[in-house]
Amino acid sequence: MLREQARLRAAVLARDTEPWQEEPSLAGLRRVGGVDLSYPKGDETRACASLVVLSFPELQVLYEDCRMVAVSTPYVAGFLAFREVPVLVEAVRRLQQEEPALQPQVLLVDGNGLLHPRGFGVACHLGVLTGLPCIGVAKNLLQVDGLVKDELHREQIRSLRREGDTFPLTGSSGRVLGMVLRSSKNSSRPLYISVGHKVCLETAVRVVRSCCRYRIPEPIRQADIRSREYIRKQLCSPLEAASSGPQSSAREAELGD
DNA sequence: GCGACAG
DNA sequence: ATCTTGTCGC
Numbered sequence: 001m002l003r004e005q006a007r008l009r010a011a012v013l014a015r016d017t018e019p020w021q022e023e024p025s026l027a028g029l030r031r032v033g034g035v036d037l038s039y040p041k042g043d044e045t046r047a048c049a050s051l052v053v054l055s056f057p058e059l060q061v062l063y064e065d066c067r068m069v070a071v072s073t074p075y076v077a078g079f080l081a082f083r084e085v086p087v088l089v090e091a092v093r094r095l096q097q098e099e100p101a102l103q104p105q106v107l108l109v110d111g112n113g114l115l116h117p118r119g120f121g122v123a124c125h126l127g128v129l130t131g132l133p134c135i136g137v138a139k140n141l142l143q144v145d146g147l148v149k150d151e152l153h154r155e156q157i158r159s160l161r162r163e164g165d166t167f168p169l170t171g172s173s174g175r176v177l178g179m180v181l182r183s184s185k186n187s188s189r190p191l192y193i194s195v196g197h198k199v200c201l202e203t204a205v206r207v208v209r210s211c212c213r214y215r216i217p218e219p220i221r222q223a224d225i226r227s228r229e230y231i232r233k234q235l236c237s238p239l240e241a242a243s244s245g246p247q248s249s250a251r252e253a254e255l256g257d
Numbered sequence: 258g259c260g261a262c263a264g
Numbered sequence: 265a266t267c268t269t270g271t272c273g274c
Contacts, residue, residue, distance in 0.1 A: 076262090084264070111264060139263080140264090141263090142261095143261070143262085
């Protein structure tokens with residue numbers, strides 16, 4: 001997996017590539033996508049993956065795809081992409097095939113982009129494999145390249161008084177790996193924004209800010225709501241499967257031999 | 258052994 | 265990620 005990350009990392013573009021990104025007002029941006037996965041509590045093999053596309057700047061849901069999928073790899077810190085990206089790439093392909101006109105101009109991804117142990121988080125990974133501009137949006141700081149959640153960091157967070165306030169995350173390497181953003185006037189908990197693919201950090205922060213009705217940007221929030229609701233329902237309704245039992249592969253495997 | 262550990 | 269209720273505030 002290390003080899004694979006290094007190979008794909010070479011294809012990451014950390015700068016803007018589209019006309020609307022040159023516009024401080026984001027004029028020309030019409031569709032923003034969001035992805036998220038939710039997991040049933042005990043099950044390590046399945047998940048509900050959802051991809052939504054919202055209109056911009058209205059933030060109305062134009063497209064939604066939410067379904068149970070099989071996940072192959074377990075979650076390992078630093079390798080989240082290997083667990084979540086495969087099914088998300090499938091979701092993007094379905095969208096491109098079934099509703100090409102609703103293709104998002106940028107995708108908000110749960111997790112980090114360049115703010116990663118090897119500079120290639122899930123937002124970069126998904127971006128490279130889909131070719132879509134991606135932005136990493138993490139709810140927690142991944143301590144990397146000298147960045148730590150010490151008292152100084154907490155003080156910097158306290159200094160973010162108004163929504164939209166930010167401060168850069170500069171690693172000991174001198175590189176700015178991401179931006180801490182206060183996305184809501186209500187919550188003092190910030191968001192950790194980083195470049196995923198084909199978007200510069202400044203544009204990334206601008207987009208996320210413009211998508212926040214609450215702390216979590218609307219595209220990701222809508223994807224999150226849908227996937228966890230799907231899990232919640234199917235977790236509370238194994239009752240109605242009792243009437244006509246067509247599924248009995250487990251019993252066949254037992255008695256068959 | 259101790260602490261970290263996106264989702 | 266998931267386990268979990270009420271509660272305080274606008």
